[in-house]
Amino acid sequence: MEWVCPICNGMASYVVKCSECGNQMEARGAIQDYFDDYSPYLSQYITKQNDGVDSKRCVHLFYCSNCRDDKRITINEIKM
Numbered sequence: 068m069e070w071v072c073p074i075c076n077g078m079a080s081y082v083v084k085c086s087e088c089g090n091q092m093e094a095r096g097a098i099q100d101y102f103d104d105y106s107p108y109l110s111q112y113i114t115k116q117n118d119g120v121d122s123k124r125c126v127h128l129f130y131c132s133n134c135r136d137d138k139r140i141t142i143n144e145i146k147m
C-alpha cells in the first residue's frame with residue numbers, strides 16, 4: 068500500500084475555476100516539478116512532509132491565462 072496523488076498518476080483530473088474571472092484554470096502540474104531544491108516554496112512543503120509519516124498531500128499549480136495568476140491547490144493523496 069502506497070500513498071499516491073491521483074492527479075500526478077493520471078487517475079483523475081481536477082478542474083479549477085478562477086475566482087477572479089471564472090475562467091477554467093490551466094493545470095500546470097505538481098508544484099515540486101516547478102521549483103528547485105533551493106526554492107523557499109518547495110522547502111516549505113518538504114519540511115511539512117518530513118515532519119511526520121502523515122504526508123498524504125500533493126500540491127498542484129493552476130494558472131489563469133486571463134489574470135496571469137496562479138493558484139496552489141492541495142490534493143489529498145489516496146492509498147493504493
Ligand SMILES: [Zn+2]
Pocket residue numbers: 072073074075076097125126127142
Ligand atoms: Zn500530484
Ligand SMILES: [Zn+2]
Pocket residue numbers: 085086087088089090131132133134135
Ligand atoms: Zn482569472
